[in-house]
Amino acid sequence: MSFTELRYHTLDEISEVYERLQKTFRAGKTRPFDYRRRQLHQLGRLVQENLSALEAAVGEDLGKPKLETVGELNGVIAGVRYAIDNVEQWARPEKVEVVEDFKKGWDATVYKVPHGVVLVIGPWNYPYILNLGPLLGAIAAGCTCVVKPSELAPASSKLMEELCARYLDPDSYSILNGAVPETTHLLELRWDHILFTGSGRTGRIVAASAAKHATPVTLELGGKSPVVIADDADLDLAAKRVLHGKGQNSGQLCVSPDHVYVPRSKQDAFIAALLKHYDAFWPDGPFHESARWGKIVNPSHHARLRALLSRTKGEIVRGGRYDGEARIAPTIVKNVVPDDALMEEELFGPILPLVPVDDMEQTIRLLNAQTVPLVLYLFTNSENVKQQFLERTNSGTLVINDTTSQLAVYEMPFGGQRDSGYGRWNGKYTFDTFTHLRSYIHVPLAAEPFMDGRYMPYTDGKYEAMAAIVKAPLPKL
Ligand code: NAD
Numbered sequence: 001m002s003f004t005e006l007r008y009h010t011l012d013e014i015s016e017v018y019e020r021l022q023k024t025f026r027a028g029k030t031r032p033f034d035y036r037r038r039q040l041h042q043l044g045r046l047v048q049e050n051l052s053a054l055e056a057a058v059g060e061d062l063g064k065p066k067l068e069t070v071g072e073l074n075g076v077i078a079g080v081r082y083a084i085d086n087v088e089q090w091a092r093p094e095k096v097e098v099v100e101d102f103k104k105g106w107d108a109t110v111y112k113v114p115h116g117v118v119l120v121i122g123p124w125n126y127p128y129i130l131n132l133g134p135l136l137g138a139i140a141a142g143c144t145c146v147v148k149p150s151e152l153a154p155a156s157s158k159l160m161e162e163l164c165a166r167y168l169d170p171d172s173y174s175i176l177n178g179a180v181p182e183t184t185h186l187l188e189l190r191w192d193h194i195l196f197t198g199s200g201r202t203g204r205i206v207a208a209s210a211a212k213h214a215t216p217v218t219l220e221l222g223g224k225s226p227v228v229i230a231d232d233a234d235l236d237l238a239a240k241r242v243l244h245g246k247g248q249n250s251g252q253l254c255v256s257p258d259h260v261y262v263p264r265s266k267q268d269a270f271i272a273a274l275l276k277h278y279d280a281f282w283p284d285g286p287f288h289e290s291a292r293w294g295k296i297v298n299p300s301h302h303a304r305l306r307a308l309l310s311r312t313k314g315e316i317v318r319g320g321r322y323d324g325e326a327r328i329a330p331t332i333v334k335n336v337v338p339d340d341a342l343m344e345e346e347l348f349g350p351i352l353p354l355v356p357v358d359d360m361e362q363t364i365r366l367l368n369a370q371t372v373p374l375v376l377y378l379f380t381n382s383e384n385v386k387q388q389f390l391e392r393t394n395s396g397t398l399v400i401n402d403t404t405s406q407l408a409v410y411e412m413p414f415g416g417q418r419d420s421g422y423g424r425w426n427g428k429y430t431f432d433t434f435t436h437l438r439s440y441i442h443v444p445l446a447a448e449p450f451m452d453g454r455y456m457p458y459t460d461g462k463y464e465a466m467a468a469i470v471k472a473p474l475p476k477l
Helices: 011-027 033-049 051-062 066-090 127-141 154-167 180-188 200-211 235-251 264-281 299-311 360-369 383-392 428-433 445-450 460-471
Strands: 109-114 117-121 144-148 173-175 193-197 217-220 226-229 259-263 315-318 331-334 351-357 375-379 397-400 435-440
Touching (some): 011 144, 033 051, 033 066, 051 066, 051 127, 066 127, 117 127, 117 180, 127 144, 127 154, 127 193, 127 428, 200 217, 226 360, 259 264, 264 315, 375 383, 383 397
Parallel strands (some): 117 193, 193 217, 226 259, 259 351, 331 351, 375 397
Antiparallel strands (some): 109 435
16 A cells, blocks of 8 residues: 555636636647647656656555566657657548549548547556556547546555646646545546546446536446466467466456466366476465566455465466465466356456366357457467457457567557457557547639529429439449
8 A cells, every 4th residue: 555645636726727727628639739748748757857756656555567668658658659649640630532523522520629628537557658648648639628537545655746837837737636536526627528438337427427518438447357368379479478378467457367267178287387487486385575576566365365265266376375464376277167256246466377278169159158358368379379369359459369468569559359448548549539620611603603402492403413322233243
């Protein structure tokens, strides 16, 4: 648990900031590209000049190893560089190639205009990339933006508030801190877009509040992201990559491999490979100082995970140890059945259940019976197996032969499907999320002689002319 006291903003302060950001946006201050690039540059400096403080804050909140935090911040810096280099091109109006002759002179164009004043609500588990990442997209899009980080990571939320006030234009961007009452107040205000990252339960509350103002929402939720080990998989490499994915932030990652479907005949060999890599990753055990093994965010999540472990009918192969109310050792559980306690909810902790299956058909049936995950990890080298999973299963992302490395590909959209959310962000996709595509035409006065057929009175002759167009032959197949 963190020791930092986080001061929550008062409801009056929240309303004041909202009014200020509205005024700034209406004045057009955030639209010029030079302004956007300067603010993005400042965000980059914020990270680079405060690396140690940022690492220390999330270290206090989560005991997160510096290597993981610097990797997370690398995501912010990569996003800043990408946006500075490309924002002007992303925002360039697009002339539309019209196909029908009569519209050809109408100057059909799509303008990329900022949505306006936007709200980002973030979780505690990767506080920098999941708050500053959307913020940088909002800056690139030309929006003003409030970010509400999680109160469960008080040291990093407090630091982001202080640093953003110091580095970014306070008329345009603000970090507001608070818990449920403060967020509820924020949600009563009318935003032009809300990007929420967190649990499905809260996401539904956010979407329902946004609906009152018809505000568009992006929901980045979690869920149980499965791993599938196919018959032909390289078991040793799969074990190493799954254990590494599960180990990041002690399993508290939205794309953590949640559980593993493994061929029944290969479960023992897969466990042997997992144990080999377990010993290599944490040679002196996960609680030894050298392991830099992080904490569970708070005692109530610690108790939730302990309760799940106490109810499982699976067999613990390794781990299952606790360190007060702070840490839980990476824990491998075998012979877990699909309706086991460990399969009830997103684990969001360092427990890895292995679910033995008879064949691929059973795996696909099990996958399609559960909620749609943020990501599906499939270990195989068979083209046929890849195709089967591409065509017959659903997920936000499908990753072959690795875990979590999709996060590095910011050139691709990141987002869920159905239960794991809707909308997308990352790289240009965050810019798109905060951008309205404003269609534009300019109908020339000179077109008037060709428009007579649409005007009243609606004569039979005009009808026949229009009906002839409807009845014209379709393209040949
Ligand atoms: P959470 O839903 O509890 O909280 C997220 C945010 O919502 C916080 O800022 C919190 O203050 C606010 N909030 C909480 N309750 C609220 C309420 N009743 N009304 C209004 N606001 C409220 O989620 P969390 O525990 O911070 O994060 C863990 C979850 O987030 C996991 O399910 C994880 O998979 C998911 N997640 C998803 C992604 C993604 O990119 N898809 C990334 C990280 C985490």
